[in-house]
Amino acid sequence: MKSKLKAVLFDRDGVLNLDEGYTHKPEDLVWTPGARAAIRRLNEAGLKVVVVTNQSGVARGLYDLAAVDLFHDEMRRQLAKDGARIDAFYACPYHKDAQVDAWRHDDHPDRKPNPGMLLAALRDFGLKPDEAIMIGDRGSDMEAARRAGMPGHLYEGGDLDAFVARVTA
Template identity: 45%
Template structure:
């Protein structure tokens, strides 16, 4: 049976976007983010993070740095009774300096590759799913994947979802 999913961009939606966040010391939760993830869990949504991480291609940090941060993030959510079902990240950027990641790909937003990968790996009903992002590229990825996109411009994520997602 297919389920609704929420696709959350990371930087600017879950955490304050301070530019190339890759260490827990630099991570600052967006107001209401933990409660939002927990609420989506309680509403029986699959919860995914879909995040461009071009800093890997640019050699600002490594894939292991991203994995370590996501493991820490999951641990912090678990302490609050919430969880992410899976993290998807794109390590590519055409202007990168790391050869294996410096190319055009189908997963870097605005391409829908990360969303479509989740839909292939999990029982996702794209027609009933939602993407929350803070950039036009997030909205374009949602559109290309066939999910409803909501542009989050800051503030309290829980209040935003109460107004835009849960009451629609």
């Protein structure tokens, strides 16, 4: 592991779990290949594991924040069976085209590509940007990392554990 590295921030859908479009039901959780092993690898190395996820389905009225929490609880439950954990989840329900008025915002600071969730994670864990990396599957994830001052690594599928091992070496 990189000596300065203290945390890995992950996008959720398409990186840790398969993205079936507005994935939010616990029974629909399907991990990407190697995701659980990657998280355990990082835990064992003493790194913080954080999820930063845009959840526009909340803004679109497809589900609520309680459903997001239930999905994250299921992730925690399954990881615990592997002796692994995610240290924190940050979810942004805001979207400019929200159907739910409370979540309508033209350019919320937490919605990636803005860095709000990443900066909150750094602050909450007392980290500097050069002590963390972002792993995501979209340009907006990479832009959020850039704006937060941390390296971003684009995951394009395959074994996430092997990818994590490579980018943290």
